[in-house]
Amino acid sequence: xxxxxxxSTFLPPHQETNxxxxxxxxxFEFEFADVKLPVCLALLxxxxxxxxxxxxxxxxxxxxxxxxxxxxxxxFQFLVNSELKKWVKKTGLDGILDEETIxxxxxxxxxxxxxxxxxxxxxxxFPVNALYEAQKVKEILRRAGAKGTKASPVYxxxxxxxxxxxxxxxDVILKDLRxxxxxxxxxxxxxxPDLTRRITPYIKPFDKDYRLLVLSExxxxxxxxxxxxxxxxxxTRNRALDLLPLLSWxxxxxxxxxxPDEKIGKRPTYHYRLPDSRVxxxxxxxxxGWNSWALVExxxxxxxxxxxxxxxxxxxxxxxxxxxxxxxxLDEIDKWVxxxxxx
Numbered sequence: 001x002x003x004x005x006x007x008s009t010f011l012p013p014h015q016e017t018n019x020x021x022x023x024x025x026x027x028f029e030f031e032f033a034d035v036k037l038p039v040c041l042a043l044l045x046x047x048x049x050x051x052x053x054x055x056x057x058x059x060x061x062x063x064x065x066x067x068x069x070x071x072x073x074x075x076f077q078f079l080v081n082s083e084l085k086k087w088v089k090k091t092g093l094d095g096i097l098d099e100e101t102i103x104x105x106x107x108x109x110x111x112x113x114x115x116x117x118x119x120x121x122x123x124x125x126f127p128v129n130a131l132y133e134a135q136k137v138k139e140i141l142r143r144a145g146a147k148g149t150k151a152s153p154v155y156x157x158x159x160x161x162x163x164x165x166x167x168x169x170x171d172v173i174l175k176d177l178r179x180x181x182x183x184x185x186x187x188x189x190x191x192x193p194d195l196t197r198r199i200t201p202y203i204k205p206f207d208k209d210y211r212l213l214v215l216s217e218x219x220x221x222x223x224x225x226x227x228x229x230x231x232x233x234x235x236t237r238n239r240a241l242d243l244l245p246l247l248s249w250x251x252x253x254x255x256x257x258x259x260p261d262e263k264i265g266k267r268p269t270y271h272y273r274l275p276d277s278r279v280x281x282x283x284x285x286x287x288x289g290w291n292s293w294a295l296v297e298x299x300x301x302x303x304x305x306x307x308x309x310x311x312x313x314x315x316x317x318x319x320x321x322x323x324x325x326x327x328x329x330l331d332e333i334d335k336w337v338x339x340x341x342x343x
Contacts, residue, residue: 002341006190010131010287011294011341014301015166024164025125027269028134028286031118031157031277032146040072040121043140067133068124118157118277119146125164125269134286141279149194149276156197157277159289162269166297168250170223173243174214176270179300180241181211182309185316185326186333187274187292194276203240203273207233208317215310215317227251231258242271298340305336 005011018024041052041060050065062070121141126133149157166172184205197203210233213219221229227247235258237244248255248266255264275289299306312332316325 002338005341006291007288008285009291010135011291011298013128013163013166013294013297015297016128017166018164019167019169023127023129024166025127026131026134026164026290027125027162028123028137029158029160029162030121030123030138030141030146030279031159032121032141032148032279033118033151033155033157035119035141035144035146037072037074037119039144040119040141041070043144044070044072044121044137047136047140065124067126070124071120071122073120073122074118118155125162128163131287131290134290138279138284138286142282146279148278148280149197150278151280153196156194156200156202158197158202158273159275159277159279159286161272161275161289161293162245162267163272163293163297164269165246168268170221170226172300173246174219174221174226175300175306176296177214177241177243178310179296179306181206181215182306182313183296183299183333184240186330186337187295189330191275191288191292193274197276201236201238204236204238206239206241208320210234212314212317215314223250224254227254231255235259235262237262237264237271240272240274242273245269245271295337295340299336302336302340309333309336 013024016024037058037060038054041062044050044062045052048062048065048067048070050062050070053061053063055061058074060072062072121137123134123137147155149155165176193203210229213229213233227250230243230247231254234243244255244259244262244264245267246269248264249268252266270293272293275292278284299309309329309332312325312329316322316329319325
């Protein structure tokens with residue numbers, strides 16, 4: 001029964017409103033192949049209305065919908081941001097390479113990368129009491145013929161979730177991160193991220209030293225200290241739970257100074273990257289990925305359970321090859337999950 005609930009129903013997070021008392025939101029990013037961007041936008045427009053705008057051949061927007069702006073793009077910033085055109089102008093080659101030639105070069109780059117670089121649809125933030133809209137978007141893509149993570153051994157496609165934080169407070173963020181570290185092995189066992197995604201750097205686990213730091217009872221940083229520590233241990237977006245967009249929202253100057261070359265969009269959300277994008281599977285519900293995150297927030301709010309589980313995680317991190325410790329950890333977490341779902 002627990003598994004059926006987790007894979008068929010959207011669980012509400014522990015805290016449905018933010019610090020201002022307003023309903024929280026969550027955005028979704030679906031990576032996929034085989035459906036061209038104009039087709040995606042046309043189908044989304046049929047469902048949500050709005051106005052389609054082509055920024056360039058590799059980046060489209062659907063704006064003025066009930067929920068906000070949808071985006072569809074090739075997941076390659078070089079093309080999305082027209083970097084070739086900018087480089088040509090910067091180097092003075094615009095007198096040699098005309099617009100048509102530049103477009104042909106861009107098209108060649110896009111064609112070469114098509115087998116491994118996904119398309120991506122990014123939704124506007126949906127209210128957490130209307131997350132069924134994310135399932136609707138997945139179904140639109142599936143019916144259009146989109147291919148997901150498991151359609152090819154080279155597809156390292158993910159479904160990313162951007163849950164709005166319940167409060168821009170270091171204690172809240174720290175508890176959520178601790179809960180994620182506690183649940184990480186359990187979530188990997190449950191979601192079973194594709195092997196290609198796991199061997200590529202996109203969802204690289206947090207280093208052991210950083211996890212032990214965060215899980216230490218003595219760790220009680222201020223927000224500036226927390227940001228400094230995160231940047232020191234994680235100078236990359238490639239984490240299963242990427243905090244850089246959130247930390248940029250809180251202190252953009254500090255993050256930009258530390259990571260001047262990373263393209264980070266600031267927003268008051270987490271960037272949860274662990275779930276696969278299984279958009280082509282009729283039986284797959286987006287709620288599975290969402291619920292894996294909802295459990296993180298629910299554990300963060302359960303101080304008794306969190307305190308009881310942290311020592312098990314620390315012991316496992318000290319002996320990561322111990323099958324006995326891993327099984328004990330997974331068993332205790334599973335007991336908590338069943339109690340949480342039943343309550």
